Amino acid sequence: MVKAKTHKKPKETEKSEINAKIGLEVHGYIDTKEKLFCTCRNFHDMKLIKPNTNICPICTGAPGSKPMLPNSSAVSKILQIGLMLNCKPNILPKKLIFQRKHYSWPDMPHGYQKTISGAYSIPVAENGNFLGIRIREVHLEEDPAAWNPETGNIDYNRAGVPLVEIVTEPDFTSPEQVEHWLKQLVLTLSYIKALNKDAGIKADVNVNIKGTVRTEIKNVNSITEIVKSIVSEARRHQKEKPITQETRRWNSETNKTELMRTKEEAADYRFIPDPDLPVIKIDKKRVEEIKKNLPESPQIKLEKIIKSHKINPRDAEVLTSNLELVEFFEKVIEKIDPKIVLPWIKTELLGVLNYNKKTLDDKDIEIKPEHVIELLELVINNKITPLKAKDILRRFIPKSFSPGSEAKQSEKITDEKQLLKIIKEIIKKEKKTADDYKKGNKKSFNFLMGEVMKATNKSADFQIVRKILERELG
Ligand SMILES: [Zn+2]
Incomplete structure (x- = not known):
């Protein structure tokens, strides 16, 4: 009888033994110029401004104040998010x-929060x-x-800032899956500049395992903490097997959840339509217009870059980590071989x-793909050295320029006679280093190469210089 091969059990990480049922309510700060119901600014980082300096009677809930019409660009961004997540x-x-x-809490001066959610409400988009x-x-x-x-x-300062809430079905089964998905979500929403990227995301997390009743963990900040809270809560479920529905809070210092309330004490928000605000009507044309202008998702871009342009997945991931970067790459490869372009965008730029x-x-950065194309063509056609091109690329910040005229002044030097003369001078000047090399110090060679490049304003042909220098030093 042939003995069955024994497979080594893969080493389990701390997280991966967890098989749970997980749902998320993800909150993100919508990137708009103004708040939702007043003209106070929606700053990127509210912590950088003095407390209570970005306020008005509307967002502080002063008696008698009425909200302005809802910020239309916040509504558009919610529609964009819905469409990117394939919602209707x-x-x-x-x-x-x-x-x-309704709820009474010191952070809510009106005694209620204005939201397009709750009992009987219709969300902006659904079923995605x-x-x-x-x-x-x-x-x-x-x-x-x-x-x-x-x-x-x-x-x-941040009262009245527009928030998006993305509610998933409890389809996740592990903390790792949640982590990957949230990273992809943040990346995808960055393609439409929907979220304030300095503010991060928060989430309410629903967790249970087979045979237990779900817990809701409220208001967990950051992807790392969300993942940790799931691991911790699933472990508690394995151990304590809770059978009543609870709302808990996450304590990131003890790495444990703490009881807030049970279902019997569930908050009753007494939802009523806000009589101060008009109903929002979204017509088909507006949705079509938004759809037309949506970018491809990072996942589609990634696949395209890997498959059509034969770029390896790791490099493709770097390129697709930013919409402007990948679009820049796509424009340059319309003219130049992707294999040549890749290191110039991924590493140099x-x-x-x-x-x-x-x-x-960034608003103060203006680099045109056609200038980079021109620069790479100069290298490909042997007009300038790669070293010189890198030099010019560094000066493309903040604004790029046509490198043609500059290239003329520093055309690649391939004339051996001319280079020999320069090299002889340098060997004479750096006699000690040259002698060191002859004695076996390999590093001295690189120094001499550097001196030649410096003396030729980085325009000497690297290969020819190397050849002559080797010959001259014996
Ligand atoms: Zn205000």
């Missing part, structure tokens, strides 16, 4: 109604699917103020941008 937008004859979600996870609905609401329970201070702490979509 609710268009006319359906009407969207802002409801008052993103990477195999069903999306129940996508809706819009306002953010409350920031309340510090320790000091009792309230900061209204990205390196220069990172060094300057910039991205292609």
Whole structure:
């Protein structure tokens, strides 16, 4: 009898033993110029401005104040998000109604939050699917103020900022799956500039395992904490087998959830339509217009880059990590072989941008693909050295230029006689280094190469210089 091969059990990571049923309500800050119901600014990072300096009677809930019409660009962004997640937008004859979600809490001066959600409401978009996870609905609401329970201070700077809430069905089965999906979600929404990228995301997380009743963990900040809270809560379910529905909070210091309330004490939000706000009507034309202008998703771009242009997945991932970067790459490869373009975009251009702490979509950065095409053609046609091209590329920040005239002044030097003369001078000048090389110090060679390149304004042909230098040094 042939003995069956024994397979080594793969080493399990801490997380992967968890098989749970997980659903998410993801909250993100919508990137708009103004708040949802007033003209106060929607700053990228509210922590950078002094508390209560970005406020008005509307967003602080002053008695008698009435909201302005809902910010139309926030509604458009919600529609974009819905469409990117393959949801169906609710268009006319359906009407969207802002409801008052009542609760008393120091962060909510009106005593209610304005939201297009809750009992009997119609969300902006619903019934979607993103990477195999069903999306129940996508809706819009306002953010409350920031309340510090320790000091009792309230900061209204972010009160009234538009939030998106993305509600999934409980389709996730592991923390790793949630982590991957959330990263893809954030990347996808970055392609439409939907979210304030400095503000991060928050989520309410539903978790249960086979035979237990689900727990809702409220308001978990950041993807890392969301994943940790799922691991911790699933473990608690394995151990304690809870059979009553609970709402819990996440304590990131103890790495444990804590009881907030049971179902019997469930909050009753007494939803009613807000009489101060008009119904929102979305017509087919508006949706079609938005659809027409949506970019391809990062997942489609990634597949295209790998398959059509034969770029390896890891490099493709770097390129697709930013919409402007991948679109830039796509424009340059219309003229030049992708294999040649790849290191110039992925390593050189990205390196220069990172060094300057910039991205292609920064408002003060203006780099044109045609200038990079021109630059690479100069290299390909042996007009300038790659070293010289890198030099010019560095000066494309903040604004690129046609490199043609500059290339003329520093045309590649391939004339051996001319180079020999320069090299002889350098060997004479750097006699000690040259002697060191002859004695076996290999590093000295690179130094001498560098000196030749410096003396020729980076225009000497590298291969020829190497050849002559080797010959001259014996
Ligand atoms: Zn305001």
